[in-house]
Amino acid sequence: MTPPLTRLDATRLAELIRTKEVSPVEVVRAHLDRIEAVDPQVNAIVTVAEGALDAARAAEAAVMAGDELGPLHGVPFTVKDSIDTAGVATQRGSPIFRGRTPDRDATSVARMKAAGGVLLAKTNLPEFSYWIESDNLLSGRSNNPWDLTRTPGGSSGGESAAIAAGMSPLGLGTDLAISVRGPAAQTGITSMKPTHGRIPMTGIWPRAPRRFWHVGPMARSVRDVALAFSQLAGPDGEDAFSTITGRFDTGLGARPGHPLRVGWMVGPGFGPVDPEVAATVKAAADALEGLGVHVEPVGIPALERDFALDVFNRLHVMEMKPAFADASRGHEGEMYKMAKTTLSLPDTSMADFIDAEQAAERLRDGYADYFTRFDALITHVLPIPAHKHGVDRFTIDGQEVDATYLQGATVPLNVTGLPGLAMRFGTSREGLPINVQVVGAWQAESTILHVASLLEGVSPVRNLFPEI
Template structure:
């Protein structure tokens, strides 16, 4: 029964709790047992939340008393260890913040709790959430449940590994350039980076800059992502970017009355892509077409003119270095992991290059605006390759040698432009590893991309697969 419980999605779990078919205590204990069994091999969990079982008992009492229940009542959730959790250590993957315990929850955590969710644990990440692998000096490297010699990605890799391995049904990650979508692709789960500003970043380091940062839900089903997002979205009066009061309709209210128009592409403009990954994107497009969606192979000229990864790097180095410098001031080099040292050693972007990058970012936004004047969604890859071995710095992809930053080629355009994107599994590599696709929508069109994702999920050839642990 425990195995069945830990692989229920959060929506079903909440339904069964509400109808008293399972208890919150039973659910929580099943996940704690699962962590004890599989996490020694995965190393996804950094801290178990004190009082998780007590909170589950209180949730059970509320069910039995007939109290009003939230949509996530009694459901455990996990949180990346860069997101503040009141009374539970938030150490940001760095010895600098060892033992740091916040007094208050991040807005996103508070909203999950208000919906009835129960904090189960904090999950691993790279130092300061800043790399495509989840490894640091404080808690070490996380492993991929599908193959422990491979990474579950970064920076929300501990979160993705925990959910894929049945240690958590639902969680929160952050995304600067790839970090909820890439790990989802490497472990075969589902995640969403919403429109920039839809979910407040309050209570997440760094406070500034945050124009490319997002916090988003991670789960094993599209409907769980929609349910979590419905609780997370909206301004909080503290994050000035989170100013949009545009409502989120989890149903079909935001969809056009005509057939959907969807384009698909794997390049140019994203960098090289493995043929297996490209074939999975094409298969997803063909599946939608067979379901009555109007589908075309497309190109976006703006992505070919301005390579979004280069634009991002020129802007972000200039903006992020001060945050790194402030956090690490006076610290010994042996207290810093490789990405903090790398960031601090990078040369500043020249003012001329910075201004050109700002203009390029505007051109990219305009290019996507032009595309979405004709289409409702875009299907791309998430990563150009499936999950890779630990510690690899250079890859040969479709005959082209690239460094590890190129894995962000199809994800970072959404951070530069602020567009929403869902990552979901739709294929399997010849080595048995997950392959995800990315569904991109226009600004504030989360309902549309979740609908497209749900269509694909309903016809997915890999639906319901879990790693053998």
């Protein structure tokens, strides 16, 4: 039986369009119908792009005319509502920006369109892209399609929910500390935060602190993430952090030229982890070993010396506060919880700021040392599966922690700029997705995509779609 178009990944949809087995109009209409059917429950979509069907008709005409087609020709994609889209509202999760409509695409959106992609819709996020639950005063709260009483995460939670529920095959999110990988783990999809600077942040807000912000692809397959990344990577002459030149090789069979060596860990250095999640990481490591990969448990001493979440908190608040203050000046009554909380936080002393900067350097050195011996690292993404809405304290493996601790395994990659990919490899006792994180050395996206594709091929997960 042929699966519905909304259950096919972007790579397959592009193949079917290229061979004229389906039309871009059929594909876009199928996803628009899916949005109409399930988004009232999920609330992932903020704005549907009015020009989506017109763009699909133009894509269909190009196929019929025999024009040269891009790798994503006719394939719909969605975009987090902090990323500028020309002629389509970009409201940043706040009534302060209600109706804001850019006249120019962000670099990442322009590149998706240049590859033939059709902008379908904008997706929900927390206020100012700043929290681990996608809820705001403008467009409300997004729900997890696996369990509507739970969160799809943040800050790219609307994007993860849309893709998991079949409303979109492919999308763009942003990541400050967890925001591409965490939502992917909570909804069971695949996402990648590339090396810092690999994809320009031009046309995305907020950009402070720029050294921690990333934009990355989100999808339901490793090959889709690789394909999108191949179109997104490279400097644009505007984002000075984006300087790495040369095309990215999408070949998922690429390997580092010697037998793969992979370490795995769930701590120490990340905070407490639920045993069910830890067991999933161990299962992924065992699966790689079964494929002939050299795998061993490891530790990274730098993570034990300097807790990356503490380092991040001491560094980023001083840079976020001025950006939030500027955005909300004169609109204080329209701020939601996290913007208010951020502005109320005490300033970091100069001594603490310098100490945190030095700690960040030690973390980078620690990972650099690790990657002289190993090609990749397998960790958890989140210490627990998707949690109930509104919860801000958790007991994890007998230890009580606040919600910021959910970032324990993801934030080190933002502090250091390392690439990391989140992919599903397990299911909780309650039927919720459990993802693992594949981490690589700087600019080693090819390696982590290769490792992820190996894991995808032996994944024990069979039910990739929630019943919604």
